[in-house]
Amino acid sequence: MKPRAYLTAFGLQWKIGLRYRIAVVAGLVAQMWFGAISLMAYAAVYHHAPDVGAPLTLRQAMTYTWLQQSLFTLLPLGCLPAVGDAARTGAIIYDLLRPVDLWNWWLSASLARLLGNAVPRAVLLACVAGPLAALAGLGAWSLAPPASPGAALLAAASFALGALLSATIVMLWNVMTARTLSPLGSYAIGTPLAVLLSGMLLPLPLYPEWARIVLVLQPFAGITDIPIRLYLGASLPGGPLGALGVQIFWLVAMTLGGRLWMRRIIDRLEVQGA
Amino acid sequence: MRIASPAIEVENLRKIYRVREGGSWRGRTREIVALDGISFAVPRGQIAGFIGPNGAGKSTAIKILSGILRPSSGLVRVGDLIPWENRIAHVARIGVVFGQRTQLWWDLSVGEGLALLRDIYGVEPDRFARNRARLADALDLHAIMDQSVRQLSLGQRMRAEIAAALIHDPEVLILDEPTIGLDAPSKLAVRAFVRDLRREQGTTVLLTTHDMHDIEALAERVIVIGHGRILADSPFEALRATTLSERRLEVDFIGTPPVFDLPPGAKETERDGRSVTITFDPRQIPAPALVAHLGALAGLDDLRIGRPAIEEIITRFYADHAS
Numbered sequence: 001m002k003p004r005a006y007l008t009a010f011g012l013q014w015k016i017g018l019r020y021r022i023a024v025v026a027g028l029v030a031q032m033w034f035g036a037i038s039l040m041a042y043a044a045v046y047h048h049a050p051d052v053g054a055p056l057t058l059r060q061a062m063t064y065t066w067l068q069q070s071l072f073t074l075l076p077l078g079c080l081p082a083v084g085d086a087a088r089t090g091a092i093i094y095d096l097l098r099p100v101d102l103w104n105w106w107l108s109a110s111l112a113r114l115l116g117n118a119v120p121r122a123v124l125l126a127c128v129a130g131p132l133a134a135l136a137g138l139g140a141w142s143l144a145p146p147a148s149p150g151a152a153l154l155a156a157a158s159f160a161l162g163a164l165l166s167a168t169i170v171m172l173w174n175v176m177t178a179r180t181l182s183p184l185g186s187y188a189i190g191t192p193l194a195v196l197l198s199g200m201l202l203p204l205p206l207y208p209e210w211a212r213i214v215l216v217l218q219p220f221a222g223i224t225d226i227p228i229r230l231y232l233g234a235s236l237p238g239g240p241l242g243a244l245g246v247q248i249f250w251l252v253a254m255t256l257g258g259r260l261w262m263r264r265i266i267d268r269l270e271v272q273g274a
Numbered sequence: 275m276r277i278a279s280p281a282i283e284v285e286n287l288r289k290i291y292r293v294r295e296g297g298s299w300r301g302r303t304r305e306i307v308a309l310d311g312i313s314f315a316v317p318r319g320q321i322a323g324f325i326g327p328n329g330a331g332k333s334t335a336i337k338i339l340s341g342i343l344r345p346s347s348g349l350v351r352v353g354d355l356i357p358w359e360n361r362i363a364h365v366a367r368i369g370v371v372f373g374q375r376t377q378l379w380w381d382l383s384v385g386e387g388l389a390l391l392r393d394i395y396g397v398e399p400d401r402f403a404r405n406r407a408r409l410a411d412a413l414d415l416h417a418i419m420d421q422s423v424r425q426l427s428l429g430q431r432m433r434a435e436i437a438a439a440l441i442h443d444p445e446v447l448i449l450d451e452p453t454i455g456l457d458a459p460s461k462l463a464v465r466a467f468v469r470d471l472r473r474e475q476g477t478t479v480l481l482t483t484h485d486m487h488d489i490e491a492l493a494e495r496v497i498v499i500g501h502g503r504i505l506a507d508s509p510f511e512a513l514r515a516t517t518l519s520e521r522r523l524e525v526d527f528i529g530t531p532p533v534f535d536l537p538p539g540a541k542e543t544e545r546d547g548r549s550v551t552i553t554f555d556p557r558q559i560p561a562p563a564l565v566a567h568l569g570a571l572a573g574l575d576d577l578r579i580g581r582p583a584i585e586e587i588i589t590r591f592y593a594d595h596a597s
Binding site for chain 2: 004005007008012016089090091093094096097098099100101267269
C-alpha cells in the first residue's frame, strides 16, 4: 500500500477545487442571499409565534442557517466529476489499470474535491456572516461562536467525520456512475436527497417532533446537521457521543456495503470498444 | 537447464457476456460468446500482433490480460500472476495504451502527469528521472513536457500516452490500436520506438491494430482471431506467404469494360462503371502477365495494384475456416 498515491489523488482534486475562484465568489453571493431570506423567514415565524416550542432559539436557528449555507458544497450532490467524465468517455478503464485500491483512490479524490470546494467558501462566508456582520452592527443576525470550548471540540471532530461521511456517500454515487456509465443519475438522486435530508432546506431540528428521531438517525444528518447541533450545544437524542456514534456507524456501514457493491459492479463492468 | 516461463500464457480462455434484450422488466437475457476457448503463449521479449475484425474478441482478450475483466473460464498467467486475482500486483507490472482513450490528465501538463504516475506506481526518484529522460529523448517529448494535455495534437498526445505507459518499466506492454488516427510521420515514430524498446529493454509487446503496416513493421508473430477463436497463429512471414500473397488489381478501362475470361489464379471481384477489380495470386499469374492479358482485351486508362485490406483477408480467412 502506497499512501503517497492517495495523497496525490487528494492533491490533484484539491487543486482543481481551488481553481475556480469566480465560482467561490458567485457561490458566496448566492449563499448569503439564501441565508438572508431564510433568516428573515425565521425571524417572522419566531416573532409571531413565540410559543412555537421549537428546539432551537432564533439565534441558534440563525447560526445553524449560516453554517449550513457555508457548507453547501460539502454535501454529496452527485458523483465526483472526474469519475463521471471517465465513465462517459470510457477512460474509466485506466482507473482500473492503476496499482491502487480503487475505493481509497476515488475516496481520496472525492474528499479532496468536497474540501477544496467547501473550505474556501466556508472560511469566507464565516468571516462575512460572523465578525464582519457583527462589526457592521448586524450582530443580532450574525453567525455566533461555538456554545462552549467543549462544544467547539466536539463539533470539530464531528465536522471531520461529516466530511468523510459525505465523501463516502459520493463514493456510492461514483459506483452507481460506474454501473450506469453516466453521471446524470447520481445527480438526479443525490441532489434532492442531500439537500432535503442534510437539513439544508429546513434545519432538521425544526421538523415535526415525530419525524425528528428518524431524521437524525439517517446518514445525511451526519454530514452537517449533527456537527452544527454540537457547535450550537443543542440537544441531540442520545447525547453528543450518541450523535458521533451515528456518524461512525454510517461511515463503517456505508464503507463495507459500498466496497462490496463496488466489487460486484467492477467485476461486471464492460467498457465498450476499448 | 531451466526454460524461462513465457511472459503471457493463455489456456482455453472463454468469455460469455450476458446481454439483456427488450424492456427492463420483461427483457430476456441472451448470451454472447466473445471468446470461445483461445490458447496461446507469448515468450519474453517477443512482439506479437493480435489481429482480427471488429467484434472478433480482441478487446475482450486484451481486457482480460490487463486484469480489468474476469473471464468465464480458462487460465491466464502474465509473468506468473493471474491478472484478475492479483489485480494490483499485476497492473503494477504492465503498461497499457488504448489508442482511443487517454490516460493522461487533461488539466495537467505532460510532465505533471508523468510525476503523478510516478507517485501512483511508486517509482523511485532516480529511476523516474532516468526513465523520463530516456522516454523524452526517444519519443521527442522535450518540447511538449510543459504543455497541458488538452493542447496536444493527436500525434503528440499518443507519444505522451506511450511514455505514460512505460514510466514504471513494465515487463509487458499492451498496445491497443496505438496508431489509430495518426499521420504517417507519427506512425513511423511510434513503430520505431516500439522496435527499439523491444531491442533495448527486452519488453514483451502485445499489439492489436487494423493497420497491416504496423504488423509488417513490428510483429514477428501474428495471432489472427475471429468469432472468439484463434484462426491462425504463425510467424508473420508464414502468414504473408499463405494469406497475404494475394494482390488486388484495379483497372480503369477506356470506355465500357468488355466481358472477359481471366487466366488461372485471377478472379474478377467487382465491377463499377469503367473500373474492374481483380484479385490474383502472383505465384500463379505475375502482375505484368495479367496486365498484358488485359491490355490485349481493351484500352486501359489507369492501373492500381495493392494488397487486400486486413478486414477482407480476415473475413475470407474466417469463411475458409468456418467451413
